[in-house]
Amino acid sequence: MIRTRDLARTFQTKGGAVEAVRGLDLDIGAGELVAFLGPNGAGKSTTLRMLTTLLLPTSGSAAVAGCDVVADPKGVRRRIGYVGQGHAAGTGQYVADELVSQGRLYGLSKAEARSRAAELMADLDLEGLDKREAAHISGGQQRRLDIAMGLIHQPELLFLDEPSTGLDPHSRANLWSHITRLRERYGTTILLTTHYLDEADSIAERVIVIDHGSVIADGTPDELKGKVSGDLVSLEAGSEEDARAAAAAVEGVPATHSVDVSAATVRMRVDRGDAVLPEVLRTVDAHGLELRTVQVHRPSLDDVFLTLTGRSLRESAE
Numbered sequence: 001m002i003r004t005r006d007l008a009r010t011f012q013t014k015g016g017a018v019e020a021v022r023g024l025d026l027d028i029g030a031g032e033l034v035a036f037l038g039p040n041g042a043g044k045s046t047t048l049r050m051l052t053t054l055l056l057p058t059s060g061s062a063a064v065a066g067c068d069v070v071a072d073p074k075g076v077r078r079r080i081g082y083v084g085q086g087h088a089a090g091t092g093q094y095v096a097d098e099l100v101s102q103g104r105l106y107g108l109s110k111a112e113a114r115s116r117a118a119e120l121m122a123d124l125d126l127e128g129l130d131k132r133e134a135a136h137i138s139g140g141q142q143r144r145l146d147i148a149m150g151l152i153h154q155p156e157l158l159f160l161d162e163p164s165t166g167l168d169p170h171s172r173a174n175l176w177s178h179i180t181r182l183r184e185r186y187g188t189t190i191l192l193t194t195h196y197l198d199e200a201d202s203i204a205e206r207v208i209v210i211d212h213g214s215v216i217a218d219g220t221p222d223e224l225k226g227k228v229s230g231d232l233v234s235l236e237a238g239s240e241e242d243a244r245a246a247a248a249a250v251e252g253v254p255a256t257h258s259v260d261v262s263a264a265t266v267r268m269r270v271d272r273g274d275a276v277l278p279e280v281l282r283t284v285d286a287h288g289l290e291l292r293t294v295q296v297h298r299p300s301l302d303d304v305f306l307t308l309t310g311r312s313l314r315e316s317a318e
């Protein structure tokens, strides 16, 4: 559905050339739900803009839904939906009319546009808002309307640029349940960007991480997290001395690696925290040491990024 080879985009600025995207090779198949992650300035928006024909590549090639983005931009646009960061709706029209106008823009007949609008309003929980101005609905409803606008022409491929930014957790969860349901129904391929790593982790089947304009990791969330060596177990002892004694005691527990002590806390990497913890606690107990708290931290996508780049995706996203 998306295939790029050596895709690159350079911007000429007064300060010199900025290589926003360099040598990007992407292969995304039909029906995949892919999250595209990276810190600020990694090149996500520039890539999305090239794939949606809003920006020409400097070099390389990109085919989207079977059409070349340079040779056949119209073909690409007919087959894709794009929901950008701003609101698509906002001409002061009623919600239903916004959708029908959008459908007409894509060449649907009036009757087709009306029936498609009604179907999407039902799917996206916008029923009853037909005669409300698009500017006077809630943030979550507006975002769902944006998505309905992107889907009006039944695209094979939907690009969502930070679809849930600015929504409260309840609306985010609600939006995602709608998107996953739509996908089950129509089999739409989805490429989304998000700054919420937990969201990418729970929703995407595949995560592609880019940094400095190139792909640095690609796989299922579990595969990527598997690259970080094991869970982190933290034991907080009553004193620094007790922590050092506990560290010495647990060094010998099988499947524990890199045990270190900082103040009264012992941190160690273990293959599987849930499997190793009982033995760790028995060992500490057998040495007559008491612990204040015990924590097992499973690797997150942010840990993956930290391992790959030495930087936190979360920090760079704020």
Ligand SMILES: Nc1ncnc2c1ncn2[C@@H]1O[C@H](COP(=O)(O)OP(=O)(O)OP(=O)(O)O)[C@@H](O)[C@H]1O
Pocket (backbone or CB within 6 Å): 011, 012, 013, 018, 019, 020, 021, 038, 039, 040, 041, 042, 043, 044, 045, 046, 047
């Ligand atoms: N029109 C432009 N002119 C000059 N430089 C640009 C232009 N657009 C983007 N850039 C630069 O290209 C690089 C990649 O930007 P891009 O917006 O693609 O990153 P991003 O990953 O989408 O970031 P964010 O998460 O902040 O949206 C950045 O260094 C940015 O400053």
